[in-house]
Amino acid sequence: MDLGQHASFIWASYGALILVLLALGLWLVLDGRRYQRALKDFEERGIKRTSGSSPVGSTD
């Protein structure tokens, strides 16, 4: 695919897009797994969430 004399700028732009979105996606996935693992660990130790026990403004 011939993208003309400015091909490097075009590929660099699409490369930057993919790089930033990959980093963002990876952060979202890994962050989620970390908390799910922590919650599972609590569950295995018999520590469960009781609705309404948490302070105002938190999200339980």
Next chain:
Amino acid sequence: MASHMTDSIQPEKRQSLTQKFANPTRFMALSGQVLPWSLIAAACLISYALYLVFFVAPDDYQQGQTVKIMYIHVPAAWLAMMAYGVVAVSSFGLLVFRHPLADVSAKAAVPIGAAFTLIALITGSLWGKPMWGTYWVWDARLTSVLMLFFLYLGLMTLRSSIEDELLASRLTAILALVGVILLPIIKFSVDWWNTLHQPSTGFTSSVHSSMRTPLLISAVGFTLLFFSMHLKAMRNEILRRRVKTLTLAEVDRQSRG
């Protein structure tokens, strides 16, 4: 017995849509169902847009093939501003309505907005070099978008620098609302000042349909991607707060020993 009777007769209090989804547990259930589909739709639209961009859309009579950068620069710039709109509306929802998920939404949208602003700045700069002969110029549009990027970083920094999460959320919300003034400045900078950056691309008239169609599909695809990422980041934030609550509860129980 009588009081029980009256309770049961009382009509159930009608909830607004936002109240209905204020319940984090209900939000987690619903977003868990929506997320895979929005991601699949985003992937399909973006893939189709890229196919059109690289194999169907014509070259620009002046810019030649470098116009291909437009198909990611314009959606990224649009999402940089739309994401800030989400942050601002969420911040308003927190300060005025104390909506339990408002702060979760605001906090989740900031890093994603920053990422799209970064993409807009980088792709704009890489488009500017071959077209304008320079990567950067202190032009009103470019400068105001750079300020938006710093504002995003400022919101993240402010929030992480305050221990008390309730206070942090309120102060961040106030900064976010003050920063809303930047959106019209960015939008109208190309009209108010004599800028090197061209006026709005305009999703409607000024672009020929052979280019407008891929641009629109790309914009819708990336917008869906943004909302998918936003949902995922909100889910992560709710999980984080649950972990924190359980950790505090455990420490409290151990100290009472």
